[in-house]
Amino acid sequence: MIVELSPAYLTWAEVDPALHPFDAAAAARVVRSLGPARRVPRRPEVPPADSAMRAWDREVAEPWADAMSHALVECYGRWVVGWRWAHDEGDFDGGPVGNWCCPRDSITSPEETLARVVAALCEWREWLESLAGWFEAYPLELSAVEDQRILWERAARNLILQVVDRTGCGSGWYGHCMQVLTWFLSHWGVAGDVAGGLVDDAIGGRFESWTGPDAVVVEDVAEKLARSLRPDDGVRSAGVRSAGGVPDHLGRWLAVREAVPWPEGPAHGAEEPVASSRDGAAEDIRAFDGAVDPARAEGLLAALERVRADAAHGASLDFELLSGWQQHVLGTAEPPPFRSLPAFAKGGRERYGIGPDTRARFDACLAESAAGGERSLALTARAARAYLDVCFFHPFDDGNARCAFLALLFVLAREGVVLSGVSLLRRITFQADSPGDALRLARYIDVHLTETRRRAALGS
Structure with a gap:
């Protein structure tokens, strides 16, 4: 997560x-x-x-x-x-x-x-x-690393000491230190995933909270990091790749989607409808989105009202339904179309490919959010999977996180569930290639569902 x-x-x-x-x-x-x-x-x-x-x-x-x-x-x-x-x-x-x-x-x-x-x-x-x-004070070339290891080592040592001075070595300071070293390697052409692994290996858990690193340890970390670099570190990267060499995270998600042990998640299924006197989604939209931009909150609340109406009428979850909600979310004159180009998220770290069958596959995945059938999963798993389907198919040019949240609420509402709180379900993102993240989201939904049932039993 x-x-x-x-x-x-x-x-x-x-x-x-x-x-x-x-x-x-x-x-x-x-x-x-x-x-x-x-x-x-x-x-x-x-x-x-x-x-x-x-x-x-x-x-x-x-x-x-x-x-x-x-x-x-x-x-x-x-x-x-x-x-x-x-x-x-x-x-x-x-x-x-x-x-x-x-x-x-x-x-x-x-x-x-x-x-x-x-x-x-x-x-x-x-x-x-x-x-x-x-x-920039260390103009380095990854292709010439064999001749520049002393310079790479000096740069790493200097950066560690700069972070030590800036953070004061308080709680968790080493996390930012690792990040700065990773940034440095990335700046000079080391692939991001490779850079993070090299830094983690070099430090090896030797930096601690509330403790400044020993000078000998700093020297050893810098030396180990410099010695671990290879000329091809700028191109090595694991994972599914598109023709252009960029990972296709939609492809990763579709592979992970089939591998996630969904039945191992929370066991709540299509039980009796439940709703507390609090509408947690509406409250969160008013408090959070309203603080960012009142117009944004108004659009999302209008979409939420339509979500609840569609659920009450037993509508099927597909792209056309999402697009109708998204018109309110984005405030567009017409329902927005399915994207026609590859999409990017998380500052460009994730790329979602596009093909002639992408929308059809999206609709097929969303259809699995309904209860019933031999392969029907627990409600929490189906809601989590629908959320992640929207995230990683990334159907719209904007507002996909909000759309994913609405899809999750729709799956719950279709079975009569209105959550009393949603704090674990918003302002977070998940990795396309992490089965653990998928189950974690299902557990978050279960936490809120359990609390909603408790409140409903107490009449609050």
Whole structure:
């Protein structure tokens, strides 16, 4: 599983300052123009350890910070999510940002809070620009690595020490250190999956939280990393590939889809209809999407209403049905068509191919979301599989994550289930080639389904 707003999964292509323009002088104006800036939550006047503070942090402050991240991403690009990568145990462990800690501690008055967002944003950008400068200070060529190992080693050692200084070696600092080394190798042409493996092998678990690395260990890691490089590391990469050499993640998903041990997931099937007095999906859309953009929330709520109506009428799940919902999601004059070109997601890390039978295969997969038949799976598995089918067929040019969420809700609603909460099902993404991710999503659905049944039994 990949947390969509986590900077730990950013690639160098996503953060390279040369590819993503940024005007620091205009940052304050831009931040204050965003929707969440007009709705900064008020901090309750209670002690930090009070249960009311914990509830406010979870239900109000964190969703607001997520909404601000989404708004910044839409404005600047995904590189910007690092503005919350605080030192120590902040929003994300072991980061290089000192101007932001976490929503509970960093959200105060609106003016002070927005000033912190701007400062953290600029600090993160400055760090990326510093890294780019250090990368360029070592003009290396992978094809000539045999003659440049000392330079590769010096560069790695310098970068480790820079991360040590910037993060202060707090909780989880080594995660960002591994990322920076991977970025460095990627910058000079090492394939991304190869780079990550080489860095992991070189460090070998020897870096620890709250502890600065011993100088001898730093030297050994740098030397091992430099010695492990090969001239062909820029082209080696595992997985299904298209004719152009780019992995086809739709192909990967279709292979994984058949291999996932779905029956090993949660056992909830087509049981009695259940719904609590809370509509968790609608509440989440109003709170989260509304904070990002009220118009976005209105469109998604309109689509949700249509989802529930279609489910009540026993509609079959197919592309045409999705396209009708997507018209509301995207606010288009007509239902959007199925894409005609290969699609990309996760900052270009995943590519979904296209062929003459792609839409027909998509409809065939979606049809399996219905109950009944010899191969019918538990409700949680069918809902999870439909969600992932939409993600990896990626049928639309935009809004596929929202569409996948609606498809999941439709599969549940068709069997009379309306969840009381959806917090585990949104703002997350999954790997196309990971059977474990598919089962994990089924378990997340089961967690919410169990809680919904509990609430329904209590009448809440």
